[in-house]
Amino acid sequence: GIQVEQSPPDLILQEGANSTLRCNFSDSVNNLQWFHQNPWGQLINLFYIPSGTKQNGRLSATTVATERYSLLYISSSQTTDSGVYFCAVRGYGQNFVFGPGTRLSVLP
Amino acid sequence: DTEVTQTPKHLVMGMTNKKSLKCEQHMGHRAMYWYKQKAKKPPELMFVYSYEKLSINESVPSRFSPECPNSSLLNLHLHALQPEDSALYLCASSPGLAGGPVTYEQYFGPGTRLTVT
Numbered sequence: 001g002i003q004v005e006q007s008p009p010d011l012i013l014q015e016g017a018n019s020t021l022r023c024n025f026s027d028s029v030n031n032l033q034w035f036h037q038n039p040w041g042q043l044i045n046l047f048y049i050p051s052g053t054k055q056n057g058r059l060s061a062t063t064v065a066t067e068r069y070s071l072l073y074i075s076s077s078q079t080t081d082s083g084v085y086f087c088a089v090r091g092y093g094q095n096f097v098f099g100p101g102t103r104l105s106v107l108p
Numbered sequence: 109d110t111e112v113t114q115t116p117k118h119l120v121m122g123m124t125n126k127k128s129l130k131c132e133q134h135m136g137h138r139a140m141y142w143y144k145q146k147a148k149k150p151p152e153l154m155f156v157y158s159y160e161k162l163s164i165n166e167s168v169p170s171r172f173s174p175e176c177p178n179s180s181l182l183n184l185h186l187h188a189l190q191p192e193d194s195a196l197y198l199c200a201s202s203p204g205l206a207g208g209p210v211t212y213e214q215y216f217g218p219g220t221r222l223t224v225t
Contacts, residue, residue, distance in 0.1 A: 041196050043216040086150055095164060098150035
């Protein structure tokens with residue numbers, strides 16, 4: 001099945017800093033989502049982005065499907081951005097697979 | 109409304125108990141999913157229902173029994189669980205057909221945190 005890698009595994013930022021999270025996948029995908037899991041376990045949809053670029057406030061994402069990677073940009077980070085960021089992909093005829101996640105801590 | 113609800117929020121059960129987890133969505137989605145998430149790990153797919161029919165069972169032990177009474181409801185019946193089954197159980201739904209050529213954005217509920225003693 002499709003393999004998903006995320007980097008970095010852990011990230012510590014000072015409030016106000018910018019960051020880039022990466023998701024690599026091993027095969028063609030027709031679905032890709034970025035999620036933020038808060039400390040209470042809720043998975044919050046950030047982007048549904050199988051290809052192209054999207055922006056939502058301080059967050060933006062780019063997926064280059066032909067090169068099998070996606071990037072999540074967080075600008076002017078806030079303490080409420082802390083948590084785990086997951087990339088989840090679905091290959092053709094396959095089920096959704098989550099990457100291992102990037103654990104982000106934003107310090108005040 | 110993009111809400112998926114799950115009850116209960118927390119559940120503690122003994123290994124001989126029978127309990128059920130409930131998931132509900134009113135977005136008209138036709139695919140519903142159960143995931144299991146252990147601490148510090150990503151969610152892992154357990155079951156997928158498409159148009160109220162079980163379409164995917166990811167080799168889950170029979171002590172977990174899913175049920176989809178209608179297009180808005182998804183249950184997970186639990187019986188004779190083991191302590192290693194303690195985890196966060198997440199329900200999700202999506203508009204599209206699970207397993208088809210095109211699926212759509214998944215929306216997750218808040219989860220049920222299960223402890224088996």
